Amino acid sequence: MSKMYDIIVVGAGPVGLFAGYYASLRDANVLLLEAQDALGGQVATLYPDKKIWDVAGLAGDTGRQLIDGLVKQAKRFDLPIQRGRRVTDLVRTDSGYQLTINDGEEILQSKSVILATGKGAFEPRRLQVANEAELLTAGLSYSAPDLAAFQGQTVAVLGGGDSAVDLATELASVADKTYLIHRREAFRALEQSVKALASAKVAKKTPFKVSEAVAKKDGQLVLTLTNPKDDQQSEELTVDRLIVQYGFKTAGQAERHWAINLDWDRAGLQVEDQVKTKQPGLFAIGDVTSYPDHVDLIATGFGQAPAAVNAAIAYYNPEQAGPGHSSSLDIQD
Numbered sequence: 227m228s229k230m231y232d233i234i235v236v237g238a239g240p241v242g243l244f245a246g247y248y249a250s251l252r253d254a255n256v257l258l259l260e261a262q263d264a265l266g267g268q269v270a271t272l273y274p275d276k277k278i279w280d281v282a283g284l285a286g287d288t289g290r291q292l293i294d295g296l297v298k299q300a301k302r303f304d305l306p307i308q309r310g311r312r313v314t315d316l317v318r319t320d321s322g323y324q325l326t327i328n329d330g331e332e333i334l335q336s337k338s339v340i341l342a343t344g345k346g347a348f349e350p351r352r353l354q355v356a357n358e359a360e361l362l363t364a365g366l367s368y369s370a371p372d373l374a375a376f377q378g379q380t381v382a383v384l385g386g387g388d389s390a391v392d393l394a395t396e397l398a399s400v401a402d403k404t405y406l407i408h409r410r411e412a413f414r415a416l417e418q419s420v421k422a423l424a425s426a427k428v429a430k431k432t433p434f435k436v437s438e439a440v441a442k443k444d445g446q447l448v449l450t451l452t453n454p455k456d457d458q459q460s461e462e463l464t465v466d467r468l469i470v471q472y473g474f475k476t477a478g479q480a481e482r483h484w485a486i487n488l489d490w491d492r493a494g495l496q497v498e499d500q501v502k503t504k505q506p507g508l509f510a511i512g513d514v515t516s517y518p519d520h521v522d523l524i525a526t527g528f529g530q531a532p533a534a535v536n537a538a539i540a541y542y543n544p545e546q547a548g549p550g551h552s553s554s555l556d557i558q559d
C-alpha cells in the first residue's frame with residue numbers, strides 16, 4: 227500500500243502551486259502533481275513574457291516572474307512536486323481517494339484531493355491561410371518567448387486582445403518597426419494596456435485581417451492585409467516576423483471522463499462555496515471550476531486556494547480546522 231498523503235493537489239499552474247505552498251504553510255502532508263514537464267500552467271506556457279497587472283502585489287511583473295515567485299515560495303518548505311505525472315483517473319475509497327498516474331504507472335492515495343487542472347490542454351488559434359504550416363519555418367509564430375530576438379526587426383503582431391496589445395507595446399522598444407494588425411478599429415484589452423499602446427511606437431493597421439502571407443527567398447514575409455468588410459480594400463506589408471495572438475482554444479478536459487461522479491457544465495466542474503465538489507474531501511480551484519459569476523483569473527484561484535486547503539484540513543482533521551495567519555506561525559526566514 228502506497229503512502230497516504232493528507233492532500234494531493236493535481237495541476238501545478240499558478241493556482242495549484244499556490245495551493246501546494248499554502249498547504250505546506252498549514253503543515254499538511256501534501257504532494258503536487260503536474261502532467262507537463264514545465265510548471266506554471268497557462269502562464270508559463272502561453273504568456274511568459276506578458277506583463278500581469280491584475281494580481282495583487284504585482285505591478286507589471288511578467289508571467290515568468292510570477293511563476294518563478296510561486297516556485298520559490300513552494301521551495302521554502304520543500305513542497306514535493308512531481309512533473310510528468312498526469313492523473314488519469316480518480317476514485318473514492320473508504321479512507322479517501324485513489325489517484326491513477328499516467329494510465330496505471332502508479333496508484334497514489336490521499337485523504338483529500340484538490341483539483342487545479344485548469345481548462346485542459348490548450349493550443350493557439352491559428353492563422354487561417356492555406357500555407358500556414360510552411361510559414362511556421364518562415365517567420366510565423368504564435369508566441370514570443372525571447373523579446374530580445376526581435377531586435378532590429380520589422381515585426382507584425384496580429385490580434386486585438388490583451389496579449390496582442392501588450393506584446394506589440396513591449397516589442398516597440400526592441401524591434402526596429404512594430405505593427406499591430408486587428409480586424410476591428412477598437413482593441414479589446416484592459417484600458418491601461420490600450421493607453422500604453424497609444425504612447426508606444428506601434429503602427430496600427432485596422433480594420434484589417436491577414437488574407438494571404440507569402441514567404442520571400444530573402445526570409446521576409448509579404449502580408450496581404452484586407453478589410454474584413456470590404457475585400458476591395460487591401461494593402462501589402464513586408465515584415466521579418468509575424469506573431470499571431472488570436473488567443474487559445476482548449477482541447478478538452480480529460481477529467482470529465484473520470485470514473486468518479488461529479489457535476490460538470492459547459493464552464494467546468496460545478497462547486498459549492500466556490501471550492502467544494504459534490505464528493506466529500508474533493509475540492510476544485512482555479513479555471514477548472516464553475517459557479518455563478520466565476521471569472522478565469524489568477525486572482526480568483528489565489529482566493530480559492532486557501533479556502534480549499536482549509537476545507538480539506540477541516541475534512542480530514544476537524545480538530546485542526548480554522549486557518550491561522552502566516553504572520554502568527556513560527557516560520558524561520
Ligand SMILES: Cc1cc2nc3c(=O)[nH]c(=O)nc-3n(C[C@H](O)[C@H](O)[C@H](O)COP(=O)(O)OP(=O)(O)OC[C@H]3O[C@@H](n4cnc5c(N)ncnc54)[C@H](O)[C@@H]3O)c2cc1C
Pocket residue numbers: 236237238239240241242259260261262265266267268269272273277278279280281311312313314342343344345346388389473474481511512513514522523524525527
Ligand atoms: C493568453 C492569456 C493571457 C492571460 N492573461 C491573464 C492576466 O493577465 N491575468 C489573469 O489573472 N489571468 C490571465 N489569464 C488567465 C489565467 O492564465 C488563468 O486564469 C490561470 O492560468 C488559471 O490557473 P490554473 O492554475 O487554474 O490553471 P492552468 O494555468 O491552466 O494550470 C493547470 C495545470 O494543471 C495541469 N494539469 C491538467 N490536467 C492535469 C492532470 N490530469 N494531471 C496533472 N496535471 C494536470 C496542466 O498541465 C497545467 O499545468 C490569461 C490566460 C491566457 C490564455
